[in-house]
Amino acid sequence: MIQNTLNVEQSRQLLKALADPIRLDVIHALAQGERCVCDLTGVLNLSQSKLSFHLRVLREAGLLTDRQSGRWIYYRLQPDALAALEAWLAELRRNCSQSAAPCPS
Numbered sequence: 781m782i783q784n785t786l787n788v789e790q791s792r793q794l795l796k797a798l799a800d801p802i803r804l805d806v807i808h809a810l811a812q813g814e815r816c817v818c819d820l821t822g823v824l825n826l827s828q829s830k831l832s833f834h835l836r837v838l839r840e841a842g843l844l845t846d847r848q849s850g851r852w853i854y855y856r857l858q859p860d861a862l863a864a865l866e867a868w869l870a871e872l873r874r875n876c877s878q879s880a881a882p883c884p885s
Contacts (some may be wrong), residue, residue: 786868790842794865797841802826803834807857810844814856 786794797803802824809815809823817835821828835855838844842861847854 786864790864791868793841794843794861797837797843800834800837802830803838806831806834806838807843810855810857814854816852816854818852820855 798807805824806820809820815823817828817831820826820835821831824831826834835844835846839846839855843858844855845858846856
């Protein structure tokens with residue numbers, strides 16, 4: 781579960797998960813709303829095994845949640861993870877705008 785603030789390891793894991801073009805395509809597809817794996821394979825033109833690998837990486841990073849309905853698994857974006865990532869980026873932005881600390885002499 782992602783907390784409101786990310787530690788270095790969580791940041792690394794989220795960014796690594798997002799660094800793959802296929803996983804970014806999955807994120808964009810799920811930005812439209814919850815989808816089943818069968819729908820995602822068609823939309824993304826991926827085999828089920830390849831898609832399952834990428835979904836697992838995104839789920840382990842905390843970016844997705846899933847639910848099973850019958851024999852189908854549905855995935856959706858995890859809003860808490862996206863909010864934590866957004867807060868982490870905002871903190872980086874604030875820190876970048878601060879003056880540098882003087883070096884000790």
